[in-house]
Amino acid sequence: MQQPVELIIFDWDGTLFDSVGQIVASLQFAAQQFNQPLTHEAAKSIIGLGLPEVAQVLFPSVPELHAEILQCYADHYVANSKNDAWFDGIADMLFDLKSQGLKLAVATGKSRKGLDRVLNQTASRELFAATRAASETKSKPDPLMLTEILQTTDIQVENAIMVGDTSYDLEMAQNIAMPRVGVSYGVHTREVLTQYNPLGIADDVASLHQLLLNHVNLKQAG
Numbered sequence: 001m002q003q004p005v006e007l008i009i010f011d012w013d014g015t016l017f018d019s020v021g022q023i024v025a026s027l028q029f030a031a032q033q034f035n036q037p038l039t040h041e042a043a044k045s046i047i048g049l050g051l052p053e054v055a056q057v058l059f060p061s062v063p064e065l066h067a068e069i070l071q072c073y074a075d076h077y078v079a080n081s082k083n084d085a086w087f088d089g090i091a092d093m094l095f096d097l098k099s100q101g102l103k104l105a106v107a108t109g110k111s112r113k114g115l116d117r118v119l120n121q122t123a124s125r126e127l128f129a130a131t132r133a134a135s136e137t138k139s140k141p142d143p144l145m146l147t148e149i150l151q152t153t154d155i156q157v158e159n160a161i162m163v164g165d166t167s168y169d170l171e172m173a174q175n176i177a178m179p180r181v182g183v184s185y186g187v188h189t190r191e192v193l194t195q196y197n198p199l200g201i202a203d204d205v206a207s208l209h210q211l212l213l214n215h216v217n218l219k220q221a222g
Helices: 020-033 040-045 051-058 063-080 090-099 112-121 144-153 167-174 190-194 205-221
Strands: 007-010 103-108 130-133 160-164 180-183 200-202
Touching (some): 020 040, 160 205, 190 200
Parallel strands (some): 160 180, 180 200
């Protein structure tokens, strides 16, 4: 018997929020200030990880500079991301899903300070039953943040779906056998996401909305 969907957990950057370009630009700016080479693709590839993990991956040879590089990145991002917003259609999708009685949550590689800032920026705090940021738990792909969201919402893993645009999101869900959905309009390609056996992959927000509705209705019918 199929399990009903009660909770949908979303990644933030690249899934809900159109911020990938500014994250990359800010990472490259910070790297340049400290004379560290960093390509666009390398900067993009680590979106989704917690900031300490980002520094370890991108700047492994200069651990003594990690704190300064990350602070420079954060300052540049905050100063230049004020116009970042949800992808078109995200607000309608979230309100529609919530209106159907589903609980919504966020699991992000952002810091708690960064997540709180964008929750305020989008006036969306009340939409989510739970939120977890990498700075207060373990970074993706460790599934601890998902486990904590399940505990907070009192929902079983088989009744939840994780939605994300990176391998880190889908691997995190796969690690605890949580059903998962990929989106290809963010960081990682459809080919990369397919490796994690998602229920489906959406190429745009409208497709994601319909895919989630179809799955929710299928499970409820089952």
